[in-house]
Amino acid sequence: MKPLNAHPAANVFPMMNQSDLEGLAADIKRNGLLNPIVVSGKLILDGRNRQRACEIAGVKPTFTRWKNGRNPLDWIISQNLHRRHLNEDQRAIVAAKLREELKRDFQTERAKRAATSRWKCLSPTPGDKHGDSRVIAAKLLNVSRTKVSQAIEILQHKDLADKVATGQTTLSLARRII
Numbered sequence: 001m002k003p004l005n006a007h008p009a010a011n012v013f014p015m016m017n018q019s020d021l022e023g024l025a026a027d028i029k030r031n032g033l034l035n036p037i038v039v040s041g042k043l044i045l046d047g048r049n050r051q052r053a054c055e056i057a058g059v060k061p062t063f064t065r066w067k068n069g070r071n072p073l074d075w076i077i078s079q080n081l082h083r084r085h086l087n088e089d090q091r092a093i094v095a096a097k098l099r100e101e102l103k104r105d106f107q108t109e110r111a112k113r114a115a116t117s118r119w120k121c122l123s124p125t126p127g128d129k130h131g132d133s134r135v136i137a138a139k140l141l142n143v144s145r146t147k148v149s150q151a152i153e154i155l156q157h158k159d160l161a162d163k164v165a166t167g168q169t170t171l172s173l174a175r176r177i178i
Helices: 018-031 048-057 072-081 088-105 109-118 133-140 145-154 158-165 171-177
Strands: 037-040 043-046 063-065
Touching: 018 048, 043 048, 043 072, 072 088, 088 133, 088 145, 088 158, 088 171, 133 145, 145 158, 145 171, 158 171
Parallel strands: 037 063
Antiparallel strands: 037 043
Protein backbone atom coordinates (compact mmCIF):
# COMPACT_ATOMS: atom_id res chain seq x y z
CA MET A 1 0.00 0.00 0.00
CA LYS A 2 1.20 3.48 -0.89
CA PRO A 3 2.11 5.61 2.17
CA LEU A 4 -0.67 7.93 3.26
CA ASN A 5 -0.35 11.65 3.87
CA ALA A 6 -0.72 13.09 7.32
CA HIS A 7 -3.56 15.31 8.47
CA PRO A 8 -2.30 18.94 8.59
CA ALA A 9 -2.78 19.03 12.38
CA ALA A 10 -0.61 15.92 12.78
CA ASN A 11 2.16 17.66 10.85
CA VAL A 12 2.50 20.37 13.51
CA PHE A 13 4.24 17.82 15.74
CA PRO A 14 7.84 16.95 14.83
CA MET A 15 8.79 13.58 13.42
CA MET A 16 11.18 11.30 15.32
CA ASN A 17 14.87 11.75 14.72
CA GLN A 18 16.57 9.09 12.57
CA SER A 19 18.06 7.19 15.51
CA ASP A 20 14.71 6.89 17.31
CA LEU A 21 12.98 5.98 14.06
CA GLU A 22 15.49 3.18 13.43
CA GLY A 23 14.93 1.95 16.99
CA LEU A 24 11.18 1.90 16.41
CA ALA A 25 11.68 0.10 13.10
CA ALA A 26 13.82 -2.56 14.80
CA ASP A 27 11.16 -3.03 17.47
CA ILE A 28 8.41 -3.33 14.86
CA LYS A 29 10.49 -5.86 12.92
CA ARG A 30 10.97 -7.90 16.12
CA ASN A 31 7.48 -7.54 17.66
CA GLY A 32 5.22 -6.39 14.84
CA LEU A 33 3.22 -3.16 14.80
CA LEU A 34 1.51 -3.15 18.20
CA ASN A 35 -0.55 0.02 17.73
CA PRO A 36 -2.32 0.46 14.40
CA ILE A 37 -2.07 3.71 12.46
CA VAL A 38 -5.21 5.82 12.91
CA VAL A 39 -6.67 7.23 9.69
CA SER A 40 -9.59 9.39 8.73
CA GLY A 41 -10.37 9.11 5.04
CA LYS A 42 -6.95 9.00 3.41
CA LEU A 43 -5.17 11.04 6.07
CA ILE A 44 -3.14 9.80 9.02
CA LEU A 45 -4.31 11.31 12.28
CA ASP A 46 -1.87 9.34 14.45
CA GLY A 47 1.02 7.11 13.40
CA ARG A 48 3.22 8.96 10.91
CA ASN A 49 6.36 7.65 12.62
CA ARG A 50 4.94 4.13 12.81
CA GLN A 51 4.22 4.22 9.07
CA ARG A 52 7.80 5.27 8.29
CA ALA A 53 9.20 2.67 10.70
CA CYS A 54 7.10 -0.05 9.02
CA GLU A 55 8.57 0.97 5.66
CA ILE A 56 12.10 0.73 7.07
CA ALA A 57 11.36 -2.61 8.76
CA GLY A 58 9.63 -4.06 5.71
CA VAL A 59 6.49 -4.73 7.78
CA LYS A 60 3.02 -4.15 6.35
CA PRO A 61 1.33 -1.55 8.57
CA THR A 62 -2.11 -2.05 10.04
CA PHE A 63 -4.69 0.71 10.08
CA THR A 64 -7.77 1.55 12.07
CA ARG A 65 -10.44 4.06 11.16
CA TRP A 66 -10.92 7.01 13.46
CA LYS A 67 -14.38 6.73 14.99
CA ASN A 68 -14.09 9.18 17.83
CA GLY A 69 -16.64 11.74 16.65
CA ARG A 70 -14.68 14.64 18.18
CA ASN A 71 -13.02 17.31 16.13
CA PRO A 72 -9.88 15.66 14.60
CA LEU A 73 -7.77 18.66 15.62
CA ASP A 74 -8.74 18.25 19.28
CA TRP A 75 -8.04 14.52 19.14
CA ILE A 76 -4.62 14.92 17.48
CA ILE A 77 -3.57 17.47 20.08
CA SER A 78 -4.77 15.22 22.89
CA GLN A 79 -2.94 12.20 21.48
CA ASN A 80 0.37 13.98 21.01
CA LEU A 81 0.65 16.69 23.61
CA HIS A 82 1.53 14.65 26.69
CA ARG A 83 3.05 11.51 25.25
CA ARG A 84 5.66 13.40 23.27
CA HIS A 85 8.58 14.58 25.38
CA LEU A 86 9.01 18.05 23.89
CA ASN A 87 10.99 20.81 25.52
CA GLU A 88 9.58 24.33 25.84
CA ASP A 89 11.13 25.58 22.58
CA GLN A 90 9.80 22.57 20.67
CA ARG A 91 6.34 23.17 22.17
CA ALA A 92 6.56 26.83 21.08
CA ILE A 93 7.25 25.77 17.47
CA VAL A 94 4.35 23.30 17.64
CA ALA A 95 2.12 26.07 19.04
CA ALA A 96 3.15 28.41 16.23
CA LYS A 97 2.30 25.75 13.64
CA LEU A 98 -0.87 24.80 15.47
CA ARG A 99 -1.93 28.44 15.42
CA GLU A 100 -2.51 28.15 11.66
CA GLU A 101 -4.70 25.09 12.14
CA LEU A 102 -6.63 26.85 14.88
CA LYS A 103 -7.15 29.90 12.67
CA ARG A 104 -8.76 27.63 10.07
CA ASP A 105 -10.85 26.05 12.83
CA PHE A 106 -11.94 29.51 14.03
CA GLN A 107 -13.17 30.78 10.65
CA THR A 108 -16.36 32.10 12.13
CA GLU A 109 -17.16 33.70 15.45
CA ARG A 110 -19.53 30.80 16.14
CA ALA A 111 -16.75 28.28 15.53
CA LYS A 112 -14.41 30.30 17.78
CA ARG A 113 -16.97 30.20 20.63
CA ALA A 114 -17.45 26.45 20.11
CA ALA A 115 -13.69 25.85 20.12
CA THR A 116 -13.07 27.86 23.26
CA SER A 117 -15.94 26.06 24.98
CA ARG A 118 -14.35 22.72 23.97
CA TRP A 119 -11.23 23.93 25.74
CA LYS A 120 -12.90 25.70 28.68
CA CYS A 121 -9.67 25.85 30.65
CA LEU A 122 -8.10 27.67 27.71
CA SER A 123 -10.72 30.36 27.34
CA PRO A 124 -9.08 33.74 26.95
CA THR A 125 -8.70 36.07 29.87
CA PRO A 126 -10.20 39.56 29.55
CA GLY A 127 -6.83 41.00 28.43
CA ASP A 128 -6.51 38.60 25.50
CA LYS A 129 -7.50 39.82 22.06
CA HIS A 130 -10.80 37.95 21.61
CA GLY A 131 -9.12 34.60 22.21
CA ASP A 132 -6.95 34.67 19.13
CA SER A 133 -5.42 31.44 17.92
CA ARG A 134 -1.97 32.40 19.26
CA VAL A 135 -3.36 32.66 22.79
CA ILE A 136 -5.18 29.32 22.57
CA ALA A 137 -2.13 27.59 21.00
CA ALA A 138 0.13 28.98 23.74
CA LYS A 139 -2.19 27.73 26.46
CA LEU A 140 -2.63 24.32 24.80
CA LEU A 141 1.13 23.78 24.62
CA ASN A 142 1.86 25.37 27.99
CA VAL A 143 4.19 28.06 26.66
CA SER A 144 4.06 31.84 26.84
CA ARG A 145 2.53 33.97 24.11
CA THR A 146 5.94 35.61 23.77
CA LYS A 147 7.56 32.26 22.96
CA VAL A 148 4.83 31.54 20.41
CA SER A 149 5.43 34.94 18.79
CA GLN A 150 9.16 34.19 18.63
CA ALA A 151 8.44 30.77 17.13
CA ILE A 152 6.16 32.36 14.51
CA GLU A 153 9.14 34.51 13.51
CA ILE A 154 11.36 31.39 13.27
CA LEU A 155 8.82 29.58 11.07
CA GLN A 156 9.77 32.01 8.30
CA HIS A 157 13.10 30.12 8.16
CA LYS A 158 12.20 26.47 7.57
CA ASP A 159 15.66 24.99 8.25
CA LEU A 160 15.96 26.76 11.59
CA ALA A 161 12.36 25.94 12.52
CA ASP A 162 13.00 22.26 11.80
CA LYS A 163 16.11 22.31 14.00
CA VAL A 164 14.18 23.87 16.89
CA ALA A 165 11.26 21.46 16.38
CA THR A 166 13.57 18.44 16.57
CA GLY A 167 15.51 19.81 19.55
CA GLN A 168 18.77 20.33 17.63
CA THR A 169 18.90 24.01 18.54
CA THR A 170 17.11 26.47 20.80
CA LEU A 171 14.64 29.18 19.96
CA SER A 172 16.95 31.90 21.29
CA LEU A 173 19.91 30.66 19.24
CA ALA A 174 17.74 30.46 16.12
CA ARG A 175 16.60 34.05 16.72
CA ARG A 176 20.22 35.18 17.08
CA ILE A 177 21.11 33.48 13.80
CA ILE A 178 18.31 35.36 12.04
